[in-house]
Amino acid sequence: MSSEESDSSTCTERGGKRLRCETPEFKKLKRGESTKKAKHRAQKYRTEWESNKDFKGWLSADSGKLFDNGTQNCTLVYRFVVVSLDSGKARCRACNATFVAEISVVKNHAKSAKHLLKIKAMPTTSSVADLFKKKVDTSEDKQIKRAEIKLAAYLTEHNISFNSVDHLTSVIKECFPDSKIAKGIVLNRTKATQVVKNVIGRCCEENIDDLLKVNKFSLIIDESTDIAAIKTLCVCVRFFYATNEKITTLYWKLIQIFSGNDPDQANEGATAERLFTEITKAIESHNIPMTNIIGFASDGCNSMFGKRNSVSSRLKEALPGIMVQKCICHSLHLCASEACKCLxxxxxxxxxxxxxxxxxxxxxxxxxxxxxxxxxxxxxxxxxxxxxxxxxxxxxxxxxxxxxxxxxxxxxxxxxxxxxxxxxxxxxxxxxxxxSDKVVITLLHDKGFVADIHDSAICKGNRCNNHKS
Structure with a gap:
């Protein structure tokens, strides 16, 4: 026996007699000569596996050991089964099988022919417990939602038909095949319509409501003139926006005056009383103080600017000191139309x-x-x-x-x-x-419109000279 083997061996003596040397157990394990099996470290079930796309929907912890709802080491899994997180077993809902909670075992089960056959026939409906689970959006999911909202806003801003969005998303995916965000975009005309109405529109409306609650503003309204069974009233607001430090005009709301489903209202028509009632009702429903209204503008029709029974007269009674102004563009159009009748x-x-x-x-x-x-x-x-x-x-x-x-x-x-x-x-x-979107009444004289008309060849007669004097 060599000196190396004698050093690494342990010799024992019994009764003064030398016995054979025994090899240490760790050496036997190293050489593969040991009869003892190596200890395997037991693994615990991890809930993170359930979010893996390969295991999602069918993998859960084994419900062998039950706990009370107040127990610290328990979790709520599928179909209201409370199981121990310390359980060393995992369960496949598709195969109704239980196995050791080890990642290698789980992967092998996912690849088995029996599991692949069962997973195809597995119902896709979610359990009741899934409804109470709060889905955590990842950064990629948020970016996909952000992209969908921006696409819907782009269509609205540039007045593009929502029918084109069905082809737009497929074009984006083909143009950017390496983008995960582009692959995740799911936006058709129905979804785009709902995103604009219930997400973008509602968010903008709430932001405007918050501004009108703390700022003085003016109302600019105009009713629809098309021949239809539904009568609507467009409401815009104008106020001083402190963030931009400028006067801003924004679209606020489209109020439905009456519809074809109510013949009594349709027969009554868009009277001044009904217009005023619908406007005040809309403002109060958004918890906006009526006292914040300091101005009113509209076209010069009788229902809007009649002397006794109109929207402006009712606003003057409800809000003394309010500034009312007819639409100058509409007045200019009426002047030109009336003058052309002399031709x-x-x-x-x-x-x-x-x-x-x-x-x-x-x-x-x-x-x-x-x-x-x-x-x-x-x-x-x-x-x-x-x-x-x-x-x-x-x-x-x-x-x-x-x-x-x-x-x-x-x-x-x-x-x-x-x-x-x-x-x-x-x-x-x-x-x-x-x-113009800006206040330009103060620039009217400097622009020369009044001087151009006054000093024109048609105004050089005695009538204009008398007017100058």
Whole structure:
């Protein structure tokens, strides 16, 4: 025996006689010669396994040892079974099998043919206990929700149809295949609509409510004029926003005045009393003090600005000192419309007849959307139009082309169009100026609108001179 083996061996003597040497147990274990089995460290069941995507839905702790609800070392698992966290067993709900709570055993069971067959037939409905579990959103889930909200807001801001979002999400996933957030986006037109109405819209409404509760503001309202069974009232608010240090106008609410389901209200109509009642009801339902209203603006119809029975008169009674203002743009439009009634009817009829003559043409490239653009186009194309309708009248002898032919050859009609071409831009520019989001009443004189109209050629008569004096 070598010296190394003699050193590593232990010799015993009995009765003065030398016995054989015994090898230490740790050496035998190292060489694989030991008859004793190595001790295996027992593992405990870990609840973190249940959140693993490979084990989620079927893995739970074994419910062999029950505890009271007040016990410290217990947890609530599927179907209201209270089990010990110290249990060394795990259970598969799909196979109804119990096995040792070791990760290797769990993985092997998940790969077994029996389990794969059972997991396909397993019901996908959640248990009652799952309803009481609070789902913790991870950072990735929050980023996916944030992306869905931003996409819905983008569609709303740019007035894009929600029908396009079904294709938009698939395009995003194809463009960014390596993005986990893009893969997790689930947004169709129904969900996008609900996100805008119940998430973005409600959040913005609550933020505006908080601002109106602590700030003085003005109401700007306008009722719908379309022919429908539902009558609505749009309400905007204007106030000084301290954060931006500027006067801000925001859309607040769309109030339904009546619907087709209530014929009595529909027959009553959008009266001043009903409009005032619905406005006050909406403000009080949001716990906004009525005393915070310091201004009111709307168009000049009788229900809004009548002297005795209107929304403005009722607001003056309820809130003494309130500032009321008619819409300047609407007033300018009424002035221009009333002044145009002094012109011959043939001027307007000629513009309509020319449009109706060309509206079915496949070569038509523009649509006349306003009176000014119509006048500009007719003045610009007066001679070509006159020659065209002259030839058309001589060749086809149509009644429609005959009326246009006579008007285009009437010099007095052309003079009226030249006058409209000069005066209408002044009203249009003034109207656009007042459509600004900012307060511009103080800049009116500096912009020269008043001086331009006052000092024009038409105002150099005695009437204007008397007005100056």
């Amino acid at each position: 011959p009817r043939r001027c307007e009829d000629m513009a309509r007849n020319i449009y109706n003559f060309f509206k079915h043409s496949s070569k038509r490239q523009a649509i006349w959307l306003s009176l000014l653009s119509v006048v500009k186009r007719i003045i610009e194309q007066w001679e070509p139009l006159r020659l065209f309708f002259t030839a058309n009248y001589v060749e086809h002898r149509l009644l429609a082309s005959e009326e246009i032919y006579q008007d285009l050859n009437d010099k007095s009609i052309k003079l009226f169009y030249i006058f409209l071409h000069w005066i209408l831009p002044k009203f249009v520019d003034l109207n656009k100026f007042f459509q």
